[in-house]
Amino acid sequence: MNKPRRPAAGPGPHNTHPGARSGDGRAAFSAANSNTRILGPRPFVLPRPAATESAASAGPPANLGLNSERQRHEMVRRLRAQGITDERVLAAMGAVPRHLFVDQGLASRAYDDAALPIGYSQTISQPWVVAHMIEAMARDRTPQKVLEIGAGCGYQAAVLAQFVPVVHAVERVQGLYEQARRHLDALALPGRVHLSFGDGMAGLARHAPFEGIVVAAAGVKIPEVLFDQLAVGARLIAPEGSTHQRLMLIERTGPASWQRTELEPVRFVPLRPGTQA
Numbered sequence: 001m002n003k004p005r006r007p008a009a010g011p012g013p014h015n016t017h018p019g020a021r022s023g024d025g026r027a028a029f030s031a032a033n034s035n036t037r038i039l040g041p042r043p044f045v046l047p048r049p050a051a052t053e054s055a056a057s058a059g060p061p062a063n064l065g066l067n068s069e070r071q072r073h074e075m076v077r078r079l080r081a082q083g084i085t086d087e088r089v090l091a092a093m094g095a096v097p098r099h100l101f102v103d104q105g106l107a108s109r110a111y112d113d114a115a116l117p118i119g120y121s122q123t124i125s126q127p128w129v130v131a132h133m134i135e136a137m138a139r140d141r142t143p144q145k146v147l148e149i150g151a152g153c154g155y156q157a158a159v160l161a162q163f164v165p166v167v168h169a170v171e172r173v174q175g176l177y178e179q180a181r182r183h184l185d186a187l188a189l190p191g192r193v194h195l196s197f198g199d200g201m202a203g204l205a206r207h208a209p210f211e212g213i214v215v216a217a218a219g220v221k222i223p224e225v226l227f228d229q230l231a232v233g234a235r236l237i238a239p240e241g242s243t244h245q246r247l248m249l250i251e252r253t254g255p256a257s258w259q260r261t262e263l264e265p266v267r268f269v270p271l272r273p274g275t276q277a
């Protein structure tokens with residue numbers, strides 16, 4: 001399970017699995033818009049003012065509703081082909097309108113298996129990565145309360161809230177926190193999402209323990225304080241590393257014991273300390 005795959009040569013996308021392939025077998029490389037100091041030139045850069053409104057607030061084009069349902073269906077088919085098997089996760093991915101979480105100009109690409117820019121040099125994660133992380137975190141159990149670090153535009157929190165009753169999500173960039181809030185407020189989600197503006201490297205001690213933690217940005221090391229905020233038996237999934245990153249799965253096996261499993265190479269935006277107004 002979760003066989004490590006060969007990392008891509010050269011700069012790749014963020015919040016993305018470099019070895020992930022789209023359903024037709026083409027490598028799924030696309031957006032990269034941060035980390036560029038480390039990773040070199042960007043495959044493409046959208047000139048996007050920091051406070052640009054996204055599709056949720058601007059209103060999607062009239063024909064996108066029906067199209068997007070078809071595209072989501074196709075995305076779920078592709079996720080199955082890429083090895084996602086958890087029906088709760090597939091249903092959740094099929095239910096969340098990803099095109100409402102990106103800028104209107106990118107809405108037609110919203111269901112590609114790619115990370116896309118969301119402003120502030122950050123990205124919305126690649127669908128496969130979102131599905132894979134949630135599947136690994138929630139395997140064999142239905143967590144009742146989870147924590148997401150790095151909410152970005154709110155997409156993964158919305159996916160989690162399809163089958164997790166309580167989702168706490170933290171974002172350090174104020175403009176993205178506000179964007180996530182708008183996106184999440186616009187949807188009727190089965191679960192509740194509590195969004196916080198702050199530095200998720202400290203976790204969210206006042207709401208701990210969590211029955212799952214998903215970290216959507218890569219630290220050189222996963223902050224250890226997060227391990228203590230896991231309930232016994234729960235799992236945390238996070239990318240770790242800088243230029244070479246791997247997805248790590250941490251399971252709390254007892255009050256003072258954790259088991260660490262290394263999964264595949266990935267490329268995420270960096271986990272940064274503090275907040276950005």
Ligand code: SAH
Nearest residue numbers: 124125150152155156172200216217271272
């Ligand atoms: N979960 C998002 C992915 C967003 S990209 C999705 O659904 O697509 C990762 C996000 O992590 C960025 O928005 C970045 O600002 C945020 N981030 C980085 N360091 C953080 C920190 N210490 N605390 C909270 N958020 C952080």
